[in-house]
Amino acid sequence: MQVTASAHRVHLFSPSSSPALSLPSAKHCRCRYRNAAATTVRMGLREDGPSVAVVGVTGAVGQEFLRVLSDRDFPYRNIRLLASRRSAGKRLTFEDREYTIEELRPESFEGIDIALFSAGGSISKEFGPVAVERGSIVVDNSSAFRMVPEVPLVIPEVNPGAMAHINLKGRSGKGALIANPNCSTIICLMAATPLHRHAKVVRMVVSTYQAASGAGAAAMEELLQQTHEVLDGKQPTCKIFKQQYAFNLFSHNAAVLSNGYNEEEMKLVKETRKIWNDMDVKVTATCIRVPVMRAHAESVNLQFEKPLDEDTARRILEGAAGVTVIDDRIQSLSYALGCHPDVRMHYLHVSNKDDVAVDDRQDLPQDGNQGLDIFVCGDQIRKGAALNAIQIAEKLL
Amino acid sequence: MQVTASAHRVHLFSPSSSPALSLPSAKHCRCRYRNAAATTVRMGLREDGPSVAVVGVTGAVGQEFLRVLSDRDFPYRNIRLLASRRSAGKRLTFEDREYTIEELRPESFEGIDIALFSAGGSISKEFGPVAVERGSIVVDNSSAFRMVPEVPLVIPEVNPGAMAHINLKGRSGKGALIANPNCSTIICLMAATPLHRHAKVVRMVVSTYQAASGAGAAAMEELLQQTHEVLDGKQPTCKIFKQQYAFNLFSHNAAVLSNGYNEEEMKLVKETRKIWNDMDVKVTATCIRVPVMRAHAESVNLQFEKPLDEDTARRILEGAAGVTVIDDRIQSLSYALGCHPDVRMHYLHVSNKDDVAVDDRQDLPQDGNQGLDIFVCGDQIRKGAALNAIQIAEKLL
Numbered sequence: 001m002q003v004t005a006s007a008h009r010v011h012l013f014s015p016s017s018s019p020a021l022s023l024p025s026a027k028h029c030r031c032r033y034r035n036a037a038a039t040t041v042r043m044g045l046r047e048d049g050p051s052v053a054v055v056g057v058t059g060a061v062g063q064e065f066l067r068v069l070s071d072r073d074f075p076y077r078n079i080r081l082l083a084s085r086r087s088a089g090k091r092l093t094f095e096d097r098e099y100t101i102e103e104l105r106p107e108s109f110e111g112i113d114i115a116l117f118s119a120g121g122s123i124s125k126e127f128g129p130v131a132v133e134r135g136s137i138v139v140d141n142s143s144a145f146r147m148v149p150e151v152p153l154v155i156p157e158v159n160p161g162a163m164a165h166i167n168l169k170g171r172s173g174k175g176a177l178i179a180n181p182n183c184s185t186i187i188c189l190m191a192a193t194p195l196h197r198h199a200k201v202v203r204m205v206v207s208t209y210q211a212a213s214g215a216g217a218a219a220m221e222e223l224l225q226q227t228h229e230v231l232d233g234k235q236p237t238c239k240i241f242k243q244q245y246a247f248n249l250f251s252h253n254a255a256v257l258s259n260g261y262n263e264e265e266m267k268l269v270k271e272t273r274k275i276w277n278d279m280d281v282k283v284t285a286t287c288i289r290v291p292v293m294r295a296h297a298e299s300v301n302l303q304f305e306k307p308l309d310e311d312t313a314r315r316i317l318e319g320a321a322g323v324t325v326i327d328d329r330i331q332s333l334s335y336a337l338g339c340h341p342d343v344r345m346h347y348l349h350v351s352n353k354d355d356v357a358v359d360d361r362q363d364l365p366q367d368g369n370q371g372l373d374i375f376v377c378g379d380q381i382r383k384g385a386a387l388n389a390i391q392i393a394e395k396l397l
Numbered sequence: 398m399q400v401t402a403s404a405h406r407v408h409l410f411s412p413s414s415s416p417a418l419s420l421p422s423a424k425h426c427r428c429r430y431r432n433a434a435a436t437t438v439r440m441g442l443r444e445d446g447p448s449v450a451v452v453g454v455t456g457a458v459g460q461e462f463l464r465v466l467s468d469r470d471f472p473y474r475n476i477r478l479l480a481s482r483r484s485a486g487k488r489l490t491f492e493d494r495e496y497t498i499e500e501l502r503p504e505s506f507e508g509i510d511i512a513l514f515s516a517g518g519s520i521s522k523e524f525g526p527v528a529v530e531r532g533s534i535v536v537d538n539s540s541a542f543r544m545v546p547e548v549p550l551v552i553p554e555v556n557p558g559a560m561a562h563i564n565l566k567g568r569s570g571k572g573a574l575i576a577n578p579n580c581s582t583i584i585c586l587m588a589a590t591p592l593h594r595h596a597k598v599v600r601m602v603v604s605t606y607q608a609a610s611g612a613g614a615a616a617m618e619e620l621l622q623q624t625h626e627v628l629d630g631k632q633p634t635c636k637i638f639k640q641q642y643a644f645n646l647f648s649h650n651a652a653v654l655s656n657g658y659n660e661e662e663m664k665l666v667k668e669t670r671k672i673w674n675d676m677d678v679k680v681t682a683t684c685i686r687v688p689v690m691r692a693h694a695e696s697v698n699l700q701f702e703k704p705l706d707e708d709t710a711r712r713i714l715e716g717a718a719g720v721t722v723i724d725d726r727i728q729s730l731s732y733a734l735g736c737h738p739d740v741r742m743h744y745l746h747v748s749n750k751d752d753v754a755v756d757d758r759q760d761l762p763q764d765g766n767q768g769l770d771i772f773v774c775g776d777q778i779r780k781g782a783a784l785n786a787i788q789i790a791e792k793l794l
Contacts, residue, residue, distance in 0.1 A: 203762065205770075207604035207696035209646055209685065227624060247689050249606055251756075251772070260707070260758035282762030284770055286696040290606065290687045292644050299604035299683040301698070310657070359648075361657035365600065365679030373681055375648070 043095055049075030050168055050397070053112045053136070055104060055127065056119030057081040057092070060217040060294075061141055064386035065116050066094055074390060075397070082108050083119070109134040113168055114393050115175075117141055118385065132175040137166060137396055139178050139389045146179040146271060153179045153274050155186050156391040157321045158193045162275075168396050178392055183384030184208050184264065184287065185271040188298050190356040190383065191376040194320040195313055196276065199304035199370075203282040206268055206300050210252060210287060213294040213380045215240055223291055245291055252287035262287065294352075296384060297377045307369040310362040317358055322383070324355040353379055354387055440492055446472030447565055447794070450509045450533070452501060452524065453516030454478040454489070457614040457691075458538055461783035462513050463491055471787060472794070479505050480516070506531040510565055511790050512572075514538055515782065529572040534563060534793055536575050536786045540660075543576040543668060550576045550671050552583050553788040554718045555590045559672075565793050575789055580781030581605050581661065581684065582668040585695050587753040587780065588773040591717040592710055593673065596701035596767075600679040603665055603697050607649060607684060610691040610777045612637055617690055624688075642688055649684035659684065691749075693781060694774045704766040707759040714755055719780070721752040750776055751784055 052069075056062040062083070069076070081092060081101045088103035102108060104123070109115060109131040117124050117131075118141035125144045132138055145151040152162040166176045181189075188206055195201065212223040219240045226236035226246035236244045241253055254263035261269075268285040317325045356378035363371030378384055449466070453459040459480070466473070478489060478498045485500035499505060501520070506512060506528040514521050514528075515538035522541045529535055542548040549559040563573045578586075585603055592598065609620040616637045623633035623643035633641045638650055651660035658666075665682040714722045753775035760768030775781055 205602050205698045207683075209606065209687065224628070228628060231621070231625060231628070249687060249689060249694060259761060261761075284698060284760050284762055284768075286604075286770060286772060288606065288694070288696070288772075290646060290689075292646060292688070297646060297685070299685070299696075301602045301681060301683075363681050364656065364658075365681055371681075373683060375683060375685075 044069060044074045044076050045078075045095065045097070046075050047077060049077045050113035051078050051080075051111055052076045052393075053080040053082055053108060053115040053131075055082045055108075055115060055117040055123065057101060058083045058087045058090075059118060060213055060220065060381055061118035061385045063217075064381045065118065065390065068382070068386045068390045070095055072390060072394070074394065080108060080112065106130045106134075109136045112136045114139065114396060116389055116393065118389075128177055132177055134175070135171060135173060136175040137168065137171070137178065138175060139180060139392045141180045141385050141389055143182065143267065144179075145177050146181065146267075147274065148177075148179075151177045151179050153181055153271060154392050155181060155189055155193075155275060155388060156395060158189050159275050159277075160395060163392065163395060166396065180385065180389045180392065181271045181275060182264070182267040183214055183378075183380045184210065184285075184296055184298060185268050185275070186384050186388050187296050187356055187376055187378035187380075188268065188300055189272060189275060190320075190322055190378065191317065191358040191374055192300060192302060193276070194316045194323070195302060195304070195308060195372065195374075198312070198316055199306040199308035201276075201281055201302050202305050203303040204272070204284070204300060206283065206285040206298055208252075208268075208285065208287045209290045209292070209297040209299075210264075211290070211292045211294050211296055211380050212245070214289075214296065214384070215253065219245075220293055223293070227291070241289075245289070247291060249288055249290045252289055254287070261285070294379060294381050295377055296380045297375065300374045300376060301363060302372045302374065303363075303366060304370045304372070308372060309369045310360060310372065313360050313372055317360060322355055324353075324357045326357050326359050352382065354382060356383055441466060441471045441473050442475075442492065442494070443472050444474060446474045447510035448475050448477075448508050449473045449790075450477040450479055450505060450512040450528075452479045452505075452512060452514040452520065454498060455480045455484045455487075456515055457610055457617065457778055458515035458782045460614075461778045462515065462787065465779065465783045465787045467492055469787060469791070471791065477505060477509065503527045503531075506533045509533045511536065511793060513786055513790065515786070525574055529574055531572070532568060532570060533572040534565065534568070534575065535572060536577060536789045538577045538782050538786055540579065540664065541576075542574050543578065543664075544671065545574075545576075548574045548576050550578055550668060551789050552578060552586055552590075552672060552785060553792060555586050556672050556674075557792060560789065560792060563793065577782065577786045577789065578668050578672060579661070579664040580611055580775075580777045581607065581682075581693055581695060582665050582672070583781050583785050584693050584753055584773055584775035584777075585665065585697055586669060586672060587717075587719055587775065588714065588755040588771055589697060589699060590673070591713045591720070592699060592701070592705060592769065592771075595709070595713055596703040596705035598673075598678055598699050599702050600700035601669070601681070601697060603680065603682040603695055605649075605665075605682065605684045606687045606689070606694040606696075607661075608687070608689045608691050608693055608777050609642070611693065611781070612650065612686075616642075620688055620690070638686075642686070644688060646685055646687045649686055651684070658682070691776060691778050692774055693777045694772065697771045697773060698760060699769045699771065700760075700763060701767045701769070705769060706766045707757060707769065710757050710769055714757060719752055721750075721754045723754050723756050749779065751780060753780055 054065050081099050082104040085103045090101045115131045115136040115138045121142040121144040124140045124142040128138050154163050212220045222240045223245050229236045230246045252264040256262045264287040265285040269283040358376045360374045363373040451462050478496050479501040480498050482500045484498050487498045512528045512533040512535045518539040518541040521537045521539040525535050551560050609617045619637045620642050626633045627643045649661040653659045661684040662682040666680040669680050755773045757771045760770040
């Protein structure tokens with residue numbers, strides 16, 4: 001499998017029919033977006049839809065933006081595909097129409113209603129305000145504006161109210177910024193929030209198992225390339241990460257701050273407080289990269305203000321939008337009957353899926369049923385990034 | 398790299414000079430043990446040494462027993478290499494002498510002073526008492542006897558006193574059993590105990606990142622084989638684990654109990670209580686397999702009875718036997734200076750090493766400096782199994 005970048009090709013990180021192959025697609029597609037999941041073509045192109053721009057369309061999240069827009073039949077009057085100068089001029093087919101990728105410029109946002117950004121923090125900082133000035137509502141996947149007090153930080157299932165004052169029809173000249181939370185925050189809070197609403201989380205200890213995709217398409221390629229190299233007895237090529245990633249794990253590559261925590265860990269702390277509008281919730285996070293492709297997992301220990309037993313918690317989670325509960329006990333029965341012990345939950349279940357999967361257990365040592373120990377998995381590119389952003393965009397319609 | 402088992406070959410999982418290759422050795426060695434690390438040959442063979450047996454010598458831990466015995470110059474009058482009938486008759490060179498692997502039988506223990514067992518729980522249950530009856534002191538790496546009240550469960554750096562009444566010279570006819578704790582317990586408590594002695598741990602929340610080696614040599618081979626298969630676009634072969642392991646993670650494959658926790662998780666709970674002789678310590682564990690080869694990592698959140706600030710904790714850990722402290726702040730400086738952000742700690746640092754590596758940080762949300770958040774890594778085969786067992790054996794001399 002060739003994993004190096006090619007100047008004239010766009011790498012698709014597409015869903016695969018085989019769970020074994022939830023890897024970047026081996027089939028390089030010549031500047032053509034294909035909806036691998038759908039057999040019937042859905043067309044969101046409609047005169048009454050908004051004018052949409054995708055910024056960073058050649059990246060892993062950019063590609064997923066297109067896939068999710070198509071999967072969800074998102075309405076659009078027209079769509080503008082924007083990227084760096086390097087990718088400008090390439091052609092890309094989306095929903096049976098061919099588009100030319102354009103170089104991102106200030107004037108790219110003329111007439112654009114909704115701009116989906118995923119091209120890194122510095123591009124967002126430079127072009128986000130430009131787009132807003134020109135009347136676009138920017139849904140930004142970077143960390144650039146997340147902690148700006150007046151910018152809503154939104155998970156639609158969790159705090160839709162934070163963006164209630166922003167919509168397409170209510171605009172008067174200027175646009176607005178809405179920030180997409182960090183992937184690990186989204187995945188954690190999708191499971192923790194329904195429980196928080198019921199019993200109020202006072203303390204949350206999170207340990208993450210984070211995929212390559214969080215560092216972008218090139219990091220996924222690096223993991224693949226290194227794995228080939230290590231199996232072949234060669235020294236692994238380290239470009240994105242400073243150390244070997246194949247068959248290794250390491251503390252998240254974000255900058256370490258003076259308090260000993262890295263920026264990724266502090267995002268979980270600060271974003272949770274902002275999204276829950278609760279400055280008192282105690283959050284501790286340890287963020288670790290593990291050699292998997294595109295789904296994050298998180299071990300989350302919760303302490304509540306009020307009692308919450310495991311059965312009630314399960315019913316709450318089963319009723320929560322965007323959450324799938326995986327129940328072990330049924331699987332453990334197969335073991336009791338002498339079969340091979342089954343797995344409680346594993347990460348490939350959630351690759352390329354919209355829902356976040358969760359398993360919950362009473363935290364036995366916590367007195368008075370005031371603790372739960374949950375394990376959450378979610379697709380980093382999908383719910384952790386592109387899907388959440390497009391769900392935000394849907395609320396603007 | 399050929400990873401399938403061969404009837405006439407013994408697979409060595411040997412230290413490698415390259416961190417990229419901390420994988421099972423590609424070089425299959427025809428029934429010959431070689432001390433890959435040492436350039437000078439150490440000889441423990443001495444008339445005044447004990448008579449030693451290694452049970453399960455062809456397994457990953459059995460091979461590591463030989464390596465550690467040699468590395469540590471462990472004295473022995475003679476050594477008997479025992480395995481299943483399948484391996485009996487094969488020849489193996491240890492410290493420049495050639496031995497024939499013998500089939501494990503009750504009479505194998507005649508005249509044996511110290512028997513190192515690592516052939517699974519059922520073999521330990523069957524042959525452990527037989528060996529004790531014949532006068533051997535058994536150091537057992539399985540879980541068979543760990544929770545038996547009269548059997549000491551020992552980490553030499555942590556609770557050597559528990560086995561103080563057992564030694565070679567004091568025997569009168571019968572031998573004794575000493576249990577080696579589970580790998581994740583050893584690695585966790587190596588770092589947590591020095592802090593516990595100082596400030597008393599009242600609560601410990603552990604999330605593990607466990608390597609293939611914990612499930613034996615065949616599991617390491619399965620991970621390698623599956624990785625080849627997935628890279629080649631094939632369905633992965635699942636024999637040891639029920640689901641794909643390559644590029645995946647899943648809840649530990651131990652049986653799930655009625656309380657929702659699996660046996661591996663409950664080992665951490667129960668063994669910690671026994672080793673610390675503290676039935677009140679509150680331990681919650683989430684045990685996860687990640688696709689790495691032979692070192693476990695653990696994210697451990699500690700709550701203390703007394704205050705313990707981060708600097709004091711670091712000094713305590715720096716002074717602890719068998720513990721290496723990895724300090725981030727120095728590495729974070731390179732980031733502050735504009736260099737690439739460095740890694741806090743990563744797992745390959747500890748593969749094939751004796752010491753457990755630890756990074757500690759104040760758990761900021763816990764009031765009154767009564768919390769620490771630590772990350773621990775240790776070689777599962779070495780300190781998690783073989784080294785700890787041989788350190789126990791050294792205390793018998």
